[in-house]
Amino acid sequence: MAQNQSSAPDTSRRSERSRRAIYDAALALVAEVGYPKTTIEGIASRAGVGKQTIYRWWSSKADVLLDAFLDLSNQAAEAAGQVPYSIPDSGDLAADLKYVLRATVDELHDPAFEAPSRALAAEGLVNEELGRRFVAQLLEPQLQLYVDRLRAAQEAGGVRPDVDPRIALELFVSPLAQRWLQHTGPITYEYTDTLVDYALHGLAPR
Amino acid sequence: MAQNQSSAPDTSRRSERSRRAIYDAALALVAEVGYPKTTIEGIASRAGVGKQTIYRWWSSKADVLLDAFLDLSNQAAEAAGQVPYSIPDSGDLAADLKYVLRATVDELHDPAFEAPSRALAAEGLVNEELGRRFVAQLLEPQLQLYVDRLRAAQEAGGVRPDVDPRIALELFVSPLAQRWLQHTGPITYEYTDTLVDYALHGLAPR
Amino acid sequence: MAQNQSSAPDTSRRSERSRRAIYDAALALVAEVGYPKTTIEGIASRAGVGKQTIYRWWSSKADVLLDAFLDLSNQAAEAAGQVPYSIPDSGDLAADLKYVLRATVDELHDPAFEAPSRALAAEGLVNEELGRRFVAQLLEPQLQLYVDRLRAAQEAGGVRPDVDPRIALELFVSPLAQRWLQHTGPITYEYTDTLVDYALHGLAPR
Amino acid sequence: MAQNQSSAPDTSRRSERSRRAIYDAALALVAEVGYPKTTIEGIASRAGVGKQTIYRWWSSKADVLLDAFLDLSNQAAEAAGQVPYSIPDSGDLAADLKYVLRATVDELHDPAFEAPSRALAAEGLVNEELGRRFVAQLLEPQLQLYVDRLRAAQEAGGVRPDVDPRIALELFVSPLAQRWLQHTGPITYEYTDTLVDYALHGLAPR
DNA sequence: TCGTAATCGAGACGGTACGTCGGGTCTTACG
DNA sequence: CGTAAGACCCGACGTACCGTCTCGATTACGA
Numbered sequence: 001m002a003q004n005q006s007s008a009p010d011t012s013r014r015s016e017r018s019r020r021a022i023y024d025a026a027l028a029l030v031a032e033v034g035y036p037k038t039t040i041e042g043i044a045s046r047a048g049v050g051k052q053t054i055y056r057w058w059s060s061k062a063d064v065l066l067d068a069f070l071d072l073s074n075q076a077a078e079a080a081g082q083v084p085y086s087i088p089d090s091g092d093l094a095a096d097l098k099y100v101l102r103a104t105v106d107e108l109h110d111p112a113f114e115a116p117s118r119a120l121a122a123e124g125l126v127n128e129e130l131g132r133r134f135v136a137q138l139l140e141p142q143l144q145l146y147v148d149r150l151r152a153a154q155e156a157g158g159v160r161p162d163v164d165p166r167i168a169l170e171l172f173v174s175p176l177a178q179r180w181l182q183h184t185g186p187i188t189y190e191y192t193d194t195l196v197d198y199a200l201h202g203l204a205p206r
Numbered sequence: 207m208a209q210n211q212s213s214a215p216d217t218s219r220r221s222e223r224s225r226r227a228i229y230d231a232a233l234a235l236v237a238e239v240g241y242p243k244t245t246i247e248g249i250a251s252r253a254g255v256g257k258q259t260i261y262r263w264w265s266s267k268a269d270v271l272l273d274a275f276l277d278l279s280n281q282a283a284e285a286a287g288q289v290p291y292s293i294p295d296s297g298d299l300a301a302d303l304k305y306v307l308r309a310t311v312d313e314l315h316d317p318a319f320e321a322p323s324r325a326l327a328a329e330g331l332v333n334e335e336l337g338r339r340f341v342a343q344l345l346e347p348q349l350q351l352y353v354d355r356l357r358a359a360q361e362a363g364g365v366r367p368d369v370d371p372r373i374a375l376e377l378f379v380s381p382l383a384q385r386w387l388q389h390t391g392p393i394t395y396e397y398t399d400t401l402v403d404y405a406l407h408g409l410a411p412r
Numbered sequence: 413m414a415q416n417q418s419s420a421p422d423t424s425r426r427s428e429r430s431r432r433a434i435y436d437a438a439l440a441l442v443a444e445v446g447y448p449k450t451t452i453e454g455i456a457s458r459a460g461v462g463k464q465t466i467y468r469w470w471s472s473k474a475d476v477l478l479d480a481f482l483d484l485s486n487q488a489a490e491a492a493g494q495v496p497y498s499i500p501d502s503g504d505l506a507a508d509l510k511y512v513l514r515a516t517v518d519e520l521h522d523p524a525f526e527a528p529s530r531a532l533a534a535e536g537l538v539n540e541e542l543g544r545r546f547v548a549q550l551l552e553p554q555l556q557l558y559v560d561r562l563r564a565a566q567e568a569g570g571v572r573p574d575v576d577p578r579i580a581l582e583l584f585v586s587p588l589a590q591r592w593l594q595h596t597g598p599i600t601y602e603y604t605d606t607l608v609d610y611a612l613h614g615l616a617p618r
Numbered sequence: 619m620a621q622n623q624s625s626a627p628d629t630s631r632r633s634e635r636s637r638r639a640i641y642d643a644a645l646a647l648v649a650e651v652g653y654p655k656t657t658i659e660g661i662a663s664r665a666g667v668g669k670q671t672i673y674r675w676w677s678s679k680a681d682v683l684l685d686a687f688l689d690l691s692n693q694a695a696e697a698a699g700q701v702p703y704s705i706p707d708s709g710d711l712a713a714d715l716k717y718v719l720r721a722t723v724d725e726l727h728d729p730a731f732e733a734p735s736r737a738l739a740a741e742g743l744v745n746e747e748l749g750r751r752f753v754a755q756l757l758e759p760q761l762q763l764y765v766d767r768l769r770a771a772q773e774a775g776g777v778r779p780d781v782d783p784r785i786a787l788e789l790f791v792s793p794l795a796q797r798w799l800q801h802t803g804p805i806t807y808e809y810t811d812t813l814v815d816y817a818l819h820g821l822a823p824r
Numbered sequence: 825t826c827g828t829a830a831t832c833g834a835g836a837c838g839g840t841a842c843g844t845c846g847g848g849t850c851t852t853a854c855g
Numbered sequence: 856c857g858t859a860a861g862a863c864c865c866g867a868c869g870t871a872c873c874g875t876c877t878c879g880a881t882t883a884c885g886a
Contacts, residue, residue: 448744505822533743534741534744535740537737537740537800538736538737543800543801544801547801551800555802570822570823572822572823578803579793579812579813580821582813583789583817583821587785587788587792589792590792590795590796591788593743594752595750596753596761597784603785607789610789610817611820613820614818614820615768615786615789615818616777616819
């Protein structure tokens with residue numbers, strides 16, 4: 001099947017060296033000067049690349065950054081040797097969730113992740129198209145891990161069978177996300193532990 | 207003591223007509239063309255105002271929009287005749303929370319609020335200073351109402367006394383916020399009702 | 413009568429300092445690096461001026477240069493204290509023409525005039541609109557002086573009465589112009605003297 | 619002796635088909651969109667040729683066009699069956715010159731010659747190197763024909779023996795050239811006839 | 825009641841970045 | 856090898872806005 005647009009670039013001739021340099025430059029600039037002051041020209045110049053080489057493969061600054069961040073995430077995952085990742089299942093749901101959320105807390109404090117992911121989240125709020133990619137390619141795959149773990153817990157009797165896991169996970173994941181994104185409160189192990197307890201046992205007296 | 211700088215404009219001479227026109231133009235433009243394509247020049251021209259008049263009183267596009275939105279919120283609240291607002295207390299905590307969250311669902315679907323508040327939230331993620339104002343002037347006052355209602359419930363015995371209300375409210379408020387901001391799922395009455403149930407009674411079997 | 417276009421700039425607010433700086437920069441650059449390597453960006457940067465300030469008042473590089481050159485010519489003429497210029501009339505037509513053409517030879521060898529006027533001539537060949545302005549504002553006024561002198565000579569009996577002065581002047585002016593523009597031969601006093609003799613007395617034996 | 623550089627392409631392997639296509643494309647584009655909007659990329663794409671094939675054999679757009687135009691001129695001359703061309707010698711110099719100049723007038727009005735030769739002339743004014751080739755390969759050979767004819771006339775007594783034919787011819791050729799190049803006046807048979815009369819018999823009364 | 829000092833509408837200005845075009849070089853696959 | 860194709864680095868284009876800076880023309884005090 002032929003390409004549908006005029007001027008569809010030839011992927012096979014693409015320069016891997018340029019792509020890497022662009023990813024590195026984009027992430028570095030966002031970390032150093034912040035997302036709004038990061039410009040396509042700045043990325044190009046830092047990467048030692050022509051502007052056109054960026055425009056040939058991406059449609060916007062946000063687009064570049066999303067790919068750069070996805071690449072970074074994949075690299076990080078591979079480096080950790082855990083590509084088919086999943087939440088551990090020790091039989092104790094509360095303990096497992098607390099463990100994972102504590103790891104998430106650490107990650108959220110890592111400045112290398114902070115700047116780009118915050119920027120992408122922000123852009124995604126206002127840019128429909130990017131928001132969709134952000135959610136589909138970054139967020140949902142992570143959330144799916146919680147769905148799996150909760151479903152396992154349901155089968156083991158640790159979670160009520162009528163509970164919808166996709167909603168249930170939001171009880172502890174969304175609060176953490178909001179605190180981080182909007183700086184509405186401190187992010188600590190104690191906080192995430194508390195979220196898990198509240199979510200599992202409810203606010204009402206038993 | 208005299209003012210030492212060339213700045214410090216005289217508030218008493220300020221043109222009310224201009225301020226109103228700027229608010230209206232800012233909100234209209236954000237709704238029509240979106241936040242990124244809204245420019246200071248555009249606001250000035252639409253408001254029939256010189257650029258300097260904007261720069262004299264605000265420091266940035268986001269700054270203008272935040273004030274415009276605060277003004278809009280106050281107007282809306284006054285129009286509803288309920289300025290010192292609070293969450294109703296019928297004695298039935300679940301019912302009260304569900305009622306309020308349903309009202310919030312309706313508000314989130316109102317396009318007049320949608321565009322500016324989403325834009326402000328996005329800007330706040332990336333702009334530290336604006337983020338603080340956004341949270342302090344818009345978000346926290348709303349959350350405080352939940353704190354009050356939950357504390358009342360604790361005294362009435364409907365919520366465990368060791369629960370921290372500021373954290374507890376996040377169990378149902380943050381999921382709704384995230385779904386709305388990041389389009390991670392549908393926003394319905396059923397959904398918010400479910401959140402309240404899960405939060406109050408927990409995910410684990412009783 | 414109101415202006416006919418959207419965004420007609422306000423001439424009265426125009427910055428004289430910027431205009432001067434732009435003229436100087438344009439002429440200097442054309443002289444230093446040549447017309448093709450002279451860029452609007454280069455002019456703007458050298459003049460310490462924003463690009464938009466150039467685009468606001470001129471439509472192209474050639475347009476700027478033409479105005480710069482006209483300004484230079486006027487300045488030079490004023491400096492010479494001879495604004496309402498004319499060809500001298502000593503009664504001896506041949507002598508007067510030789511005198512003026514020798515002055516022209518000197519001028520054509522002046523590097524300050526050389527670069528810009530050659531560039532403008534070249535651009536005018538290919539750019540209809542500019543060509544018209546070039547001819548009307550620079551060339552024709554000069555040629556008119558010859559028309560006047562030749563007409564005076566006709567009345568004095570030094571030129572046949574049936575001769576069209578506008579054509580006659582081309583016999584000595586055009587050859588000089590072509591030699592200069594196209595480097596088709598040396599430009600000397602001897603050469604222009606010869607042209608005058610040939611033109612006045614013809615090639616055929618008498 | 620081997621070639622020392624990476625350059626120096628092998629002329630014998632050159633693709634004749636490509637050269638023809640490039641000439642055609644260049645001339646067509648100059649005629650259609652004008653010289654400034656004619657680009658190397660445009661020529662290559664229209665000729666169905668890689669850019670490198672152009673850069674291998676020519677050094678610039680002007681260079682291509684000059685060769686294309688020379689080729690066109692040769693073709694035209696051959697088609698007219700008069701390759702070793704010369705100005706006719708009927709014994710009547712005035713008549714012969716008028717005849718040839720009338721033919722030139724016709725040629726100057728031919729749109730197929732107009733666009734490229736005007737473009738080349740313009741480029742030659744500003745581009746030293748091209749200007750030399752333009753004059754040497756196109757202009758001078760033509761002018762030489764007038765030199766020959768004038769010399770013949772001198773021997774026949776129709777032109778004064780002390781007259782320099784190379785200068786003499788400029789009296790009627792240059793005015794025509796200037797009018798055409800700079801649009802400084804209409805180009806008609808009457809005009810060229812007049813030029814010949816003025817040049818031969820002079821402006822002064824006899 | 826009238827200066828007079830501020831704000832105001834307007835928009836020119838020096839800049840930065842945009843997204844596009846084309847230049848000239850280099851690489852790949854084919855004939 | 857020469858060639859068609861086109862990606863690449865680069866420089867300039869012409870445009871959009873930024874935030875600052877004059878300009879009169881209102882406008883609202885305070886003498």
